[in-house]
Amino acid sequence: MRRRSSVALSAAALLLLAGCAAPERAIHLGSTAIGIDNPRSGGFSALEVTEGGARLIAVSDRAVLLRARIEREGARITGLSQVALTDLPGRDSTVPENSDAEGLATDGDRLWISYEQRHRVLVLPGGRELPRPPDTRVLPPNRGLEALAIDARKDLYALPEWPVDGGFPVYRFDGASWAVAGILPRRGRFVPAGADFGPDGALYVLERVFVGVGFRSRVRRVTFGDGTIAAEETLLSTPPGRHGNLEGIAVWTDAGGTLRMTMIADDNFMPFQRNEIVEYALP
Incomplete structure (x- = not known):
């Protein structure tokens, strides 16, 4: 009986790893x-x-x-060199709920x-x-605007970590007001991080x-149609523990024309979590 249970558990574990x-x-x-020797280095949640x-x-x-x-x-x-760490406006270590920065976007000047x-x-x-996107009132305190991005027209996009009506709304700010550009379908238990x-x-x-034994990461490439998401494809889906708690992502082209994806991990200032930068080449 024990042997059968052991075999069954091993088979289940193999199936789980195969799925991952x-x-x-x-x-x-x-x-x-x-490797930055500074007590403020850590907890990195967004990247450009x-x-x-x-x-x-x-x-x-x-x-x-x-x-x-x-x-x-x-x-x-x-590694990194020419490192500069500065406090963001309004940072207050005594009121951490006012300092929980999670998303970042830049147009070069701002x-x-x-x-x-x-x-x-x-x-x-x-x-x-900025004015607040719609639905922020229904977002839990620790599941807010986790990801920011800016497109070629300099429209700003934001995604919450919390699903609304079964999917993740992609909010777009055109310089005056927010609107929903599309709903990213929720697939599995993954939530947006960057x-x-x-x-x-x-x-x-x-x-x-x-x-439970670590983090899994996934990257989806999304294209927009007329006021909605037209297509999505999964480019990366990692097994548990391959990387740390990846939360920030930047996509760019190198001198050879290769599309690259650079990501950064949030170690939550915990010694057992990884403070790392990860890089992939994309098709």
Whole structure:
């Protein structure tokens, strides 16, 4: 009886791992730890890569902005240099619910930063607060505007971590007001963690789920039609523990014309979680 149970459990485990190891279209180029000796370094929840992969901007869920140069050996990231950590406007370590920055987007001159707990989007420089997207009143405190992205027309897009009516609304801000650009279908238990528009005009959505032994990550490429989502495809679906708690994503083209996807992990300032940068090549 024990042997049969053991065999059954082993078979079930194999089936589970097989389900996790879905075919991947993205090619892993490497991962590296973020070795910044500063107590404010950690909790990175959003990412932008600029200057053709030479520099990055990231924000932490303690309202700290990171700017740095990306060091590489060939195609692989080896570390960061020229590191600068600055506090975001209004950062208050005594009121953490006001400092929980989760999303980041930039057009080169301005930064947009989304916060959960107290749901809002700020524009830098200046710290102006945008009108709030619809439905934010129904979002739980820790499941707010998790992802931000900006398209070629400089329209801003935001995704919450909490589903509304069975899917994740993709809010679009045209400079005056918010509207729903489409509903991203919820597939499995994954929830949005980050987003970025690639040079191809598609929206890349990073999702995650905690499965007890680690995090799984998934990336979907989304294209929009006339006021709705026209198509979606899964480019990456990782097994548990391959990476840390990936929350930020940037999609860009390198000098050779390869589409790359750079992601950053939120270690929640916990010593047993990974503070890392991960990079993939995309088809």
